[in-house]
Amino acid sequence: MNRYLSAFLHKFTFRRQLGIAVTLGIFTLAFFSSLVGSWQGTVQVRSDQIEQGRRITENLARQSVLALIFASSDNAAEAANATLQFPGVISVEIREASQRVLLKRGNVNPAEFSTPVAGYAASGNAGVNQAIAVLDAESANSWRFTAPVYSQPSGSPFNEMVVPELLGDVTVVVSKEALSQVTGSIFVANMTTSFLSALLFLFLIRILSNRMTKPLTQLSDIMGRAEAGETQVRAELAGPKDIADMAHAFNSMMAVLEERAAEISQLNAELERRVELRTEQLESANQELESFSYSVSHDLRTPLRAIDGFSHILLEDYADKLDDEGRRLLNVVRYNTGRMGQLIDDILNFSRTGRLELAFSRIDMEGLAREVYADLQPSAGDNTQVVIGHLPQATGDRAMMRQVFVNLLSNAIKFTRTREDALIEVGYKDGANETVYYVKDNGAGFDMQYAGKLFGVFQRLHGVKEFEGTGIGLAIVKRIVNRHDGHVWAEGKVNGGATIYFALPTKENRA
Amino acid sequence: MMDTVKKIEILLVEDNPTDAELCIRALKKSNLANELVWVKDGAEALDFLFGTGAYAGRDLAATPKVVLLDLRLPKVDGMEVLRRIKEDERSRAIPVVVLTSSKEDRDIAESYQLGVNSFISKPVEFDAFAKTVSELGLYWLLVNHPPR
Numbered sequence: 001m002n003r004y005l006s007a008f009l010h011k012f013t014f015r016r017q018l019g020i021a022v023t024l025g026i027f028t029l030a031f032f033s034s035l036v037g038s039w040q041g042t043v044q045v046r047s048d049q050i051e052q053g054r055r056i057t058e059n060l061a062r063q064s065v066l067a068l069i070f071a072s073s074d075n076a077a078e079a080a081n082a083t084l085q086f087p088g089v090i091s092v093e094i095r096e097a098s099q100r101v102l103l104k105r106g107n108v109n110p111a112e113f114s115t116p117v118a119g120y121a122a123s124g125n126a127g128v129n130q131a132i133a134v135l136d137a138e139s140a141n142s143w144r145f146t147a148p149v150y151s152q153p154s155g156s157p158f159n160e161m162v163v164p165e166l167l168g169d170v171t172v173v174v175s176k177e178a179l180s181q182v183t184g185s186i187f188v189a190n191m192t193t194s195f196l197s198a199l200l201f202l203f204l205i206r207i208l209s210n211r212m213t214k215p216l217t218q219l220s221d222i223m224g225r226a227e228a229g230e231t232q233v234r235a236e237l238a239g240p241k242d243i244a245d246m247a248h249a250f251n252s253m254m255a256v257l258e259e260r261a262a263e264i265s266q267l268n269a270e271l272e273r274r275v276e277l278r279t280e281q282l283e284s285a286n287q288e289l290e291s292f293s294y295s296v297s298h299d300l301r302t303p304l305r306a307i308d309g310f311s312h313i314l315l316e317d318y319a320d321k322l323d324d325e326g327r328r329l330l331n332v333v334r335y336n337t338g339r340m341g342q343l344i345d346d347i348l349n350f351s352r353t354g355r356l357e358l359a360f361s362r363i364d365m366e367g368l369a370r371e372v373y374a375d376l377q378p379s380a381g382d383n384t385q386v387v388i389g390h391l392p393q394a395t396g397d398r399a400m401m402r403q404v405f406v407n408l409l410s411n412a413i414k415f416t417r418t419r420e421d422a423l424i425e426v427g428y429k430d431g432a433n434e435t436v437y438y439v440k441d442n443g444a445g446f447d448m449q450y451a452g453k454l455f456g457v458f459q460r461l462h463g464v465k466e467f468e469g470t471g472i473g474l475a476i477v478k479r480i481v482n483r484h485d486g487h488v489w490a491e492g493k494v495n496g497g498a499t500i501y502f503a504l505p506t507k508e509n510r511a
Numbered sequence: 512m513m514d515t516v517k518k519i520e521i522l523l524v525e526d527n528p529t530d531a532e533l534c535i536r537a538l539k540k541s542n543l544a545n546e547l548v549w550v551k552d553g554a555e556a557l558d559f560l561f562g563t564g565a566y567a568g569r570d571l572a573a574t575p576k577v578v579l580l581d582l583r584l585p586k587v588d589g590m591e592v593l594r595r596i597k598e599d600e601r602s603r604a605i606p607v608v609v610l611t612s613s614k615e616d617r618d619i620a621e622s623y624q625l626g627v628n629s630f631i632s633k634p635v636e637f638d639a640f641a642k643t644v645s646e647l648g649l650y651w652l653l654v655n656h657p658p659r
């Protein structure tokens with residue numbers, strides 16, 4: 001309950017909460033005070049009306065003396081009519097001592113007064129020989145008054161000792177309508193007055209509370225503007241001391257915040273400037289690298305071709321002037337030019353695998369491996385058995401992945417060339433969030449001690465005479481796999497074959 | 512034949528004399544170098560093709576059957592020569608073969624954008640080079656039919 005109330009109150013401002021509490025209080029107060037006032041007024045009016053009713057009844061009793069003495073209905077009617085003139089009187093009855101009704105005016109249901117009012121009846125009996133009216137019964141709508149009628153002592157001295165004789169009695173029924181009317185109007189008047197004063201009071205309270213909460217509202221407005229992103233917002237140091245203190249605290253907080261924001265934006269600008277500078281440097285370095293590789297590609301080849309070409313011309317046109325050693329030496333020159341050409345091509349290839357944009361797609365790795373092997377098969381020995389198992393698909397650049405298989409399979413073919421029963425296996429295993437593909441052979445293998453060198457550029461673990469090649473193949477494999485967020489490693493032993501693994505992230509784990 | 516003197520079959524645009532010599536030697540072996548003009552830079556190539564500069568007054572009707580174009584050239588580079596040839600109505604129909612040491616993808620792409628007819632990367636080994644050059648000479652001079 002408390003929780004709901006506080007949740008409800010949280011929706012309103014301090015001023016609104018105060019307003020609700022005060023309004024509720026004042027209206028409750030006004031309501032109860034008008035209720036109490038009306039009740040008090042009603043009690044007063046009621047006793048006045050009862051008193052009036054008694055007087056009317058007593059009056060009737062006195063006026064009925066003659067009528068009862070003479071049993072004259074005319075006289076009785078006169079008295080009764082006079083009584084009926086009074087407001088609220090609804091019925092009159094005059095009875096003789098014998099309880100015979102001499103006159104009855106008005107219509108009252110006798111059942112209405114089935115229960116007599118005990119107190120008043122008793123007081124009625126107490127009255128001795130005097131026409132004292134009593135309230136002898138009360139219903140929801142009316143009162144019934146009764147008074148005995150005694151013969152009146154005359155002014156004669158002879159009659160002084162004569163005891164007044166009971167001639168009969170009179171009954172008057174007075175309606176309570178007037179009372180309820182008066183009660184209603186008292187209640188309405190009280191209510192109206194109370195509520196009017198309550199409204200006036202509330203109006204005053206509102207003015208006062210506005211005056212009191214104005215600095216608070218202003219402060220909260222300013223905070224709202226600051227929150228919305230306005231800068232240089234400062235609160236006025238006005239109003240009560242505690243609010244002024246709060247405004248002061250807010251102002252210093254804003255000053256600190258603005259200082260920090262300025263620092264941050266300055267730092268950001270500085271950072272951006274640096275990034276720009278570095279990007280520029282990087283771009284120019286990249287450009288230099290590109291023009292460098294372009295030069296290598298173009299300018300280094302030309303003289304090589306000249307060396308090779310002219311050695312060839314020499315061999316062709318001057319063969320008869322050269323002895324065997326001369327021809328051998330020229331062939332060494334040509335062999336090394338060819339090797340240098342290969343090195344240049346490899347360097348460019350390696351640099352290109354680092355520069356080319358990757359075009360990602362789903363790759364059927366098994367199909368790719370089979371396709372590559374089909375291309376390489378002519379270079380494999382007849383005694384080479386190749387087993388390509390099921391391979392899961394991968395996401396990557398197909399051309400580059402092809403290069404990976406080309407390099408790995410041609411390596412495997414190369415290093416198993418000396419084996420009688422060469423076996424090359426291509427397979428995979430599932431890793432954590434990655435698929436590990438491998439190419440395994442039972443060829444020359446390598447010493448695990450040098451496993452780290454295997455993937456370096458131009459790193460060779462065998463002599464050129466033994467196995468040809470520049471030592472770029474695995475470096476390219478490593479670079480391509482790294483660019484696919486994967487990694488490579490190798491296992492092997494001398495004359496025990498080698499297994500090259502490359503792991504690629506599964507589709508779900510690709511960033 | 513009347514026009515034997517003016518007849519041009521190959522325009523070789525090559526600044527490097529050794530490369531030019533090797534190229535001409537390879538063509539000669541296949542008897543394809545008889546009607547060959549060798550120019551040593553891009554500007555000279557354009558002068559020859561459009562009859563300007565040193566070639567002012569040349570009969571432009573004698574167009575080469577093929578232009579062998581190196582990309583790295585002094586003065587006006589090969590790309591620019593190619594662009595000018597393919598831009599000009601008079602020379603657009605002449606087949607141009609880029610014969611260069613470059614294997615750069617962007618060179619290949621740009622050449623084809625400009626309308627090159629063939630792109631050949633010169634092999635380093637002479638045997639392969641000689642074979643390539645003689646094959647391309649045979650193809651463009653004997654197999655291919657240029658517009659008349």
